[in-house]
Amino acid sequence: MSAIPSNSDPxxxxxxxxxxxxxxxxxxxxxxxxxxEPGGYALAPLLLLGLMSGLILGCCIFFVQNRGAFDPLxxxxxxxTKPGEGPVVLPPEQIIAKGKSLYAQTCIQCHMAxxxxxxxxxxxxxxxxxxxxxxDRVIRILLHGLKDPITLNGATFxxxxxxxxxxxxxxxxxYNYSDAKISYVLSYVRSDFGNKSALVEESKVTxxxxxxxxxxxxxxxxxxxxxx
Ligand code: HEC
Numbered sequence: 001m002s003a004i005p006s007n008s009d010p011x012x013x014x015x016x017x018x019x020x021x022x023x024x025x026x027x028x029x030x031x032x033x034x035x036x037e038p039g040g041y042a043l044a045p046l047l048l049l050g051l052m053s054g055l056i057l058g059c060c061i062f063f064v065q066n067r068g069a070f071d072p073l074x075x076x077x078x079x080x081t082k083p084g085e086g087p088v089v090l091p092p093e094q095i096i097a098k099g100k101s102l103y104a105q106t107c108i109q110c111h112m113a114x115x116x117x118x119x120x121x122x123x124x125x126x127x128x129x130x131x132x133x134x135x136d137r138v139i140r141i142l143l144h145g146l147k148d149p150i151t152l153n154g155a156t157f158x159x160x161x162x163x164x165x166x167x168x169x170x171x172x173x174x175y176n177y178s179d180a181k182i183s184y185v186l187s188y189v190r191s192d193f194g195n196k197s198a199l200v201e202e203s204k205v206t207x208x209x210x211x212x213x214x215x216x217x218x219x220x221x222x223x224x225x226x227x228x
Contacts, residue, residue: 089201089202092187092199095183095184095187095188095199096184096187096188096191096192096199098181098184098188099184099185099186099187099188099189100188100192102177102181102184102185102188103185103188103189106166106175106185107125107185107189110122110161111123111124111125114126114193115189115192115193115195116193120158120159121159121161122159122161123150123152123157123159124152124193125189125193125195126193126194126195127153127193127194127195128152128153128195129152129153129154130150130152131189131190131195131197132190132195132196132197134225134226135186135200135204135208136208136225137224137225137226138186138200139182139186139200139204139205139208139209140208140212140219140224140225141163141219141224142166142167142177142182142185142186143165143166143167143182143208143209143212143215144165144167144170144212144215144217144218144219145162145163145164145165145166145170145218145219146162146163146218146219146220146221147162147163147218147219147220148220148221149221150221151221162218163218165218166181166182166185167182167209169213169216170216171216179202179205179206179209180202180205182200182205183199183200183201183202183204183205186200186205187199187200
């Protein structure tokens with residue numbers, strides 16, 4: 001135990017003396033800055049905290065409102081529009097690419113990757129005279145869906161399955177596609193699977209959509225305009 005210094009250790013006395021002087025210096029310093037009252041808050045940091053929280057909240061609200069459901073197909077009006085003009089039409093290869101990606105998300109599960117459908121259940125889009133026929137008719141089918149037996153390529157196609165509505169505002173509708181999306185996916189199915197029909201412009205979808213905006217049920221074949 002000889003390692004512990006005794007009280008008479010001269011080094012300890014020196015340290016204690018300097019300790020005292022340190023204490024005095026500290027005491028002096030402590031008086032220059034008043035201690036905050038217990039439980040009291042300084043006003044300035046509180047105001048700053050409020051401002052920063054408001055700013056962060058504001059950013060979150062802006063972000064949530066403008067996130068476009070993180071959909072890469074959401075139309076960006078700032079990107080493509082010049083004053084006085086409507087949306088600029090995308091180049092055909094971009095329209096087809098967007099349509100192809102929509103097809104892969106939805107249509108593919110019934111009409112299949114090769115567009116040939118499932119015999120007796122889901123009709124083919126490949127070589128279909130509905131797909132390649134009147135735009136007025138096929139746009140209506142995409143907007144509101146189709147039920148009951150159909151005439152396809154001159155033959156009756158019966159199935160208990162229905163073609164779901166892809167447009168907005170249909171009771172039980174799942175997809176709520178914009179006119180642009182409908183034009184993309186239709187343009188795609190009219191130019192793949194061996195089909196070689198013209199692309200469907202967004203303005204054409206909008207025109208047809210206006211004519212049938214009030215509709216809330218799926219079409220039957222006899223209600224639809226015949227192909228020219
Ligand atoms: C849940 C299955 C299902 C999905 C998903 C689906 N369809 Fe259909 N589709 C059908 C059925 C069933 C019919 C036939 C309805 C009938 O006979 O009344 C049909 C008919 C059609 C027709 C008319 C008949 C033909 O073969 O030309 C077109 C065009 C069409 N679908 C396009 C599409 C496109 C484009 C998509 C994706 C955006 C799509 N469908 C998604 C089931 C589906």
